[in-house]
Amino acid sequence: MPTVLPPSSNFAPVSASLIRWFRISSGPLWTRRRPLSSSARRSCCTLLIPDRTGNKLIFGLQNILANPQVGIIFLVPGTEETLRVNGTAALTADPIILERLSARSRPALVAIRVTVQECFFHCAKAFKRSQLWRPETWPQRQPISFGKLLASKVGGDEAMAQQIDQVVEEDYKNNL
Numbered sequence: 001m002p003t004v005l006p007p008s009s010n011f012a013p014v015s016a017s018l019i020r021w022f023r024i025s026s027g028p029l030w031t032r033r034r035p036l037s038s039s040a041r042r043s044c045c046t047l048l049i050p051d052r053t054g055n056k057l058i059f060g061l062q063n064i065l066a067n068p069q070v071g072i073i074f075l076v077p078g079t080e081e082t083l084r085v086n087g088t089a090a091l092t093a094d095p096i097i098l099e100r101l102s103a104r105s106r107p108a109l110v111a112i113r114v115t116v117q118e119c120f121f122h123c124a125k126a127f128k129r130s131q132l133w134r135p136e137t138w139p140q141r142q143p144i145s146f147g148k149l150l151a152s153k154v155g156g157d158e159a160m161a162q163q164i165d166q167v168v169e170e171d172y173k174n175n176l
Helices: 056-067 095-100 125-130 146-154 158-174
Strands: 017-023 029-033 040-043 046-051 069-075 082-090 110-122
Touching: 046 095, 056 082, 056 110, 069 110, 095 110, 146 158
Parallel strands: none
Antiparallel strands: 017 029, 017 069, 040 046, 046 110, 069 082, 082 110
């Protein structure tokens, strides 16, 4: 029998935005900051998660097709407890759902429908030990060059790496 929070549970709305960590199958771990309304609770046992322009992470959606078992951890900045949701995911292109998940006057491109099988809180011990919410304990920012990574894969030179990095930076500015 699934364990779910009662419909009156207000954990997710504690903050105006959530950081959603999503692990699907053996696929990559990705994070995405979203406005609260972007993760819509359809019922006590269903979540709808939009995929939007700019995500460019089709492999995550392909992972759902290959293995629909998902685990989602909801984090609220500054709150050390986390909410874990396990379930099965399916993709939907239902225009009514996509419109419901609109942001910045644009409907979602596709939605991930998660049927909740388990839902529970994790205690704060790991966050307390890691000091995750204490910026003064964070390591110095490590810049990542997608250009160097990609150019090396295709035999490109430093000029190609710089071009790729420039395209990525422009995309960050113009395609959120």
